Amino acid sequence: MSVSTTSPAGADGVRVVTVDHPPVNALPVSGWYELADAVRSAGREPGTRCVVLAAAGRGFNAGVDIKELRRDPGHDALIGANRGCAEAFSAVYACEVPVVAAVHGFCLGGGVGLVGNADAIVASEDAVFGLPELDRGALGAATHLARLVPQHLMRTLYYTSRTVTAAELLSHGSVWRVVPAPELMxxxxxxxxEIAAKDGHLLRLAKAALNGIDPVDVRRSYRFEQGFTFEANLAGTAARVRDTFGKEA
Structure with a gap:
């Protein structure tokens, strides 16, 4: 697992947090906490005025590491994943400065949780977004998908586990730009x-103000969803569905 933080040349006040966890950036419990710590640390630096959240490899994020959940005979991994995801999503949302998500390839499950809490999204033409949770024996992140698409579309996507393209999200106004993959960063x-050119103190006040007027408390809403994930596990439903996922891998 690797999370790196860099300061690109010619980008004063910008910090880039990059996740690199082959093969598909499906993060283990420790990875969600590592990502949360990196985003919080980048946002706390006095000179930071904007954070870019990016990923290396084949796609932006494939969610939780299902194999880690399968290896655990109890519920410790599930509890850890629930808490770790909540920490990472919250770190993006509560980052003291605006967060721009740079999304390529697949952005699934926990990936939607991350970008749904970002302040802006730039995506490559090959980017797709979705919540395959029902196919993986889980629930969650509808809170964040609802920030990207209208209510009825969110429900349809959630129930079907279908994905939407970056171009479709652009049409809904939730993606700022869609560009060819080589131009993403x-x-x-x-x-x-452009954001970082603004006064740093005012940017931090603006971020706090915008979070304060959000109509939905995303942290409480997501934790509410996670309760149903745990219920599905206690009932044995989650394990039954999860065991049918990715057997060919």
């Missing part, structure tokens, strides 16, 4: 630089 840094 350039486009994300362009937006981040």
């Amino acid at each position: 350039g486009a994300a840094l362009e937006l981040a630089n």
Whole structure:
């Protein structure tokens, strides 16, 4: 598991947090906490005025490491994943400065939780977003998908486990720009630089103000959803569904 934080040349006040966990950036429990710590640390730095959240490899994020859950005969891994995801999503939402998500490839499950809590999203043309939770014996992150698409579309996507493209999200106004894959980081840094050109103190006040007027408390809403994930596990439903997922892998 690798989470790195860099300061790109020519991007004053911008910090880039990059996740790299092959093969598909499906994060173990420790990875969610590591990501949360990196985002919080980047946002706390006095000179930071914008954080870019990015990923290396084949896709942005494939959610929770299902194999880690399968290896645990009890519920410790599930509880850890629930808490770790909540910490990472909250770190993005509560980051003291705006967060721009740079999304390529697949953005699934926990990936939607991350970008749904970001302040802005720049995506590559190959990016797809979705919550395959019902196919994986889980629930959650509808809170964040509802920040990307209208209510009825969110419900349809959730029930079917279908994905939407970056172009579709652009049409809904939740993605700022869609660009060819090689141009993704350039486009994300362009937006981040424009944000970072503002006064740092005012940006932090603006972030706190915008969070304060949110109509939905995303942290409480997500934790409410997670309670049903745990109920599904206690009932044995989650394990039965999860055991049918990815057997060919």
